[in-house]
Amino acid sequence: MAQNRPKVLLGFEDETITDKHKSLVNFMTNKIGGKPDWYLDGIPSPCCQLCGLTLPLVLQVYAPLEASPYHRTLYLFGCINPNCWNERESWVCLRSQGLETNAEQEEVSSTTTNTISATDWCCDADDWGDEDNNINNNEENGNVIGCIESCCDEDDDDDETEEYEEAIRVNLGNLSVDECNANVEGGAVGRLHSPSATAEIEGDESGVVSIDTPTAPQRDLLMLLQEAAPVPTELRNKGLPQFASAFISVDEEEETPVPEHVRDLLQEYQQHSPQHEKREDLTLEKYEKSIPAHGDKMFHYFLTRIQKHPGQIIRYCREGSSPLLLYPVQELPVRCNYCCGDVLFEMQVLPTLIPKLQLLNASEGTHLEFGTVLVFTCQRSCWTAGDTYRHEHIVLQAEKI
Incomplete structure (x- = not known):
């Protein structure tokens, strides 16, 4: 008995986008690379959570919902820093929506968007920031301030040190040693309130080995291991990275059981x-x-x-289809970060896209690596008045070695 399967749409690379297509390209265009065409202007691209590099647009997919008054577009960004490849935190998917309203209302919405601070999307935003890094920065700032204060109080410390050394000499003079038998009760005895540590010595003192107290590490080694590798200089000097842009054609996957x-x-x-x-x-x-x-x-x-279907680079289905996995996933997202409602699988990016991502003004070669990228979105596609974007869940599976 034939089963009713969800309709899966496949995306394929199409014609390269050039200057002659400028009038045809907008937020309703499905494309690879280029600059994101926002429904509302003035939104900067996000930054990588690992290295801070500005993320180039990988894909733009126009995905309106049936019986919805909103235009709806998904923007997928990925980091080209080799140190961040195959890391989920180096990918970002943003959902932008806008009502099909008259020009006057669109102008009001555009004006509202322009008042948003640039840090709302870049590395300083709460959504993109790393709390641990902020804490470490605060601690380092505190250490620097403490060093400055200690230098300023150097004269006072010298006086206190002289008094402290004098007290130690007096206390050492009050030590008493039972010369008859230092191994029995008594032995080396310090004063009750001596500022220095005291201990009982057993056996011949000539056989006692003096061990210096180890110096505490000045840096947190675990934090050093967890730090992201720095961005290569050649990437930082190229300005805003951008992939060559091309249209995406869409076709339905034919599944004849x-x-x-x-x-x-x-x-x-x-x-x-x-x-x-x-x-x-x-x-x-x-x-x-x-x-x-x-x-x-x-x-x-x-x-x-x-x-x-050779050549497919995207698999799209919002009707309950399951993604193609390279290996089992331990945990999938289930709740929307905004409305706490259910999320569902919507789009999958295949590794066949990798050779098509050609970085502008850069040498030839691979500029991005991944196994497959899964995008899970809010089932209700929740949205409130005044919103300019909402970011969706990313599940990344690394390439198989």
């Missing part, structure tokens, strides 16, 4: 006819005929699905 009895007959015929593999028009996909030798069924299924 094969009846079970037909599948059985084909497999039986295939077992008795080795030459049958060469007749692809009569067989199922040849990579489906058996379990892969490496045993990774999930990764094999991932390759099988995308090979049915």
